Amino acid sequence: MFTIDLLKGQAIPLDNKSGGLAIMAVTAIVPIVAAIGMFSFYSKIEAAVSAKEKEIAGCEAEIAKLSDALERQNAMEQEKANYGKCLSEVKSSIKKYTQWSPVLATLMENIPDSVVLTSLGIENDSVKRKVPKPDDPKIKVEISVGVRTLQLSVSGGPQSNCQEAVKDFMDRLESSAVLGPRLEKITPSRKDEIVDGQEVISYEISCVFKPGL
Known part of the structure; x- marks a missing residue:
């Protein structure tokens, strides 16, 4: 049986078998491509989160160091105040003391x-x-x-x-x-x-x- 194509192939439908294979191929490729894209996206997010976590850990370590330094400074200031009070009392006592x-x-x-x-x-x-x-x-x-x-x-x-x-x-x-x-x-x-x-x-x-x- 001969087929005469007066429209030069523009209106001839694809073979059902070939069309089905093409649709199946496209259907399989799209999720794979999407999965690859999502994996790449989540990998970048995970890397960014990991970097931020390291940055936060570094900041927390610095804060801990500064907290220790602040505590030492406060302790030194308190000790300085105590020494100043003692010296003031000694000075007052010496002032009142008479060498007999x-x-x-x-x-x-x-x-x-x-x-x-x-x-x-x-x-x-x-x-x-x-x-x-x-x-x-x-x-x-x-x-x-x-x-x-x-x-x-x-x-x-x-x-x-x-x-x-x-x-x-x-x-x-x-x-x-x-x-x-x-x-x-x-x-x-x-x-x-x-x-x-x-x-x-x-x-x-x-x-x-x-x-x-």
């Missing part, structure tokens, strides 16, 4: 030979003083200021002219370079007593230091 060695040396150098030093002691007290407020000098505030008193006891016999000796002793202390500038006042008090049948004259001498010294 020069004072004792002055007493021994100036006490008359006719009297004997029988006792020596220190009394601490405080007085209220009004001083300018640090942040506003126009305002006066009341504070407590330490006052120290050096208590001396001296004794002498009736023939020693104890009264004159004590007066001379007090004058020497007031004019001494060590005690003179520090003293607020010196006051004596007399006490007569009999010891072993003999009259003994005793004097209590109070050397009051200026407040804060």
